[in-house]
Amino acid sequence: MxxxxxxxxxxxxxxxxxxxxxxxxxxxxxxxxxxxxxxxxxxxxxxxxxxxxxxxxxxxxxxxxxxxxxxxxxxxxxxxxxxxxxxxxxxxxxxxxxxxxxxxxxxxxxxxxxxxxxxxxxxxxxxxKIAASRDGFELLQHSPWSEQQWRDVGRCIRRFHDHAVYHHDLNIHNIMLDGDNKVWLIDFDKCGFRPGEFWKPKNLARLKRSLQKEQKRCEQFYWQESDWDALQQGYNAC
Structure with missing residues (x-):
């Protein structure tokens, strides 16, 4: 600092x-x-x-x-x-x-x-402010993401995990896409570096629950299970 x-x-x-x-x-x-x-x-x-x-x-x-x-x-x-x-x-x-x-x-x-x-x-x-950015929840209410975009989300999360960065509130509202479709994570309150591997699958599961919750809650929300498969492909490809 x-x-x-x-x-x-x-x-x-x-x-x-x-x-x-x-x-x-x-x-x-x-x-x-x-x-x-x-x-x-x-x-x-x-x-x-x-x-x-x-x-x-x-x-x-x-x-x-x-x-x-x-x-x-x-x-x-x-x-x-x-x-x-x-x-x-x-x-x-x-x-x-x-x-x-x-x-x-x-x-x-x-x-x-x-x-x-x-x-x-x-x-x-x-x-x-991340220039020309919108959060994932807002974007998915209007149109679906491509397989490549979901893979990019998975790669982004994996980069943080590889550096042992734990995101306390990993949900679709805290995932941003900028004007170039680059993926960002925001809101790092109560987050930090965490050793080990046990927490990483749980961190991903939290994001999946967030997507499932919004799919049930919203009248229009463009997410399906195959999108999660693409995200995991991106995560595991790193």
């Missing part, structure tokens, strides 16, 4: 890549701030709201860490503070930077903020 500069202002700690932005403040992690600057270019709903920002010549993605499930109703965006190196913002920032050094297709990190609130903290993350 030597390329990221760290700054502490009161109960907030910031990290940023000086090659992408000279300095950051809490405004950089506020959707309201960017809206006032007419710099919000869109948003996407999920566990929280992801905001897309146009900053000078750069496009960024702003995400605030939020809980899901029942506990999310009580502690929506608060997490127990166990040191800066254990905060979600810092951990994902560090992992994304490690993925860049491995030349893996994941978003480039820009900055992160951790805000201490007594025993708890809140965190936000800024990453570069």
């Amino acid at each position: 030597t390329k990221f500069l760290q700054q502490r202002v009161g109960h907030r700690t910031f990290w940023h890549d000086p090659a992408r932005v000279q300095q950051v403040s809490q405004d950089y992690f506020s959707a309201q701030h960017w809206s006032q600057q007419n710099a919000l270019s869109g948003s996407a709903a999920g566990r929280g709201t992801t905001h897309f920002i146009q900053y000078e010549t750069q496009e960024w993605v702003l995400r605030r860490y939020q809980r899901g499930g029942l506990i999310g109703r009580l502690l929506n965006d608060e997490y127990l503070f166990l040191g800066l190196n254990n905060t979600r913002g810092w951990r994902e920032l560090a992992l994304l930077e490690a993925l860049q050094t491995l030349n893996l297709p994941a978003p480039r990190p820009v900055a992160a903020m951790v805000e201490r609130c007594g025993l708890y903290y809140r965190a936000s993350l800024l990453t570069e």
Whole structure:
């Protein structure tokens, strides 16, 4: 993490890549701030709201860490503070930077903020937006993918697995295709390096359950079992 500069202002700690932005403040992690600057270019709903920002010549993605499930109703965006190196913002920032050094297709990190609130903290993350990209779920609602595209998805996942990168939430929403049909993985919260081989089939099975779930839930979703065969062919060909 030597390329990221760290700054502490009161109960907030910031990290940023000086090659992408000279300095950051809490405004950089506020959707309201960017809206006032007419710099919000869109948003996407999920566990929280992801905001897309146009900053000078750069496009960024702003995400605030939020809980899901029942506990999310009580502690929506608060997490127990166990040191800066254990905060979600810092951990994902560090992992994304490690993925860049491995030349893996994941978003480039820009900055992160951790805000201490007594025993708890809140965190936000800024990453570069993958140019001309759309997530797999959105794409498959409109048209099927070719066998080659599914094989490319399998090859992409295998590259991460070969580097012992475990993706905690490998689902079709976190698989992106850019304008050149290059496959990317996003959302590396709670992810990391994991030794061994036992977890890799389970990781793939999680993705398959995601596809099956969306096929049952959506009125129109272009996925079938033969597509999974093509994905596995790509995965096993590496």
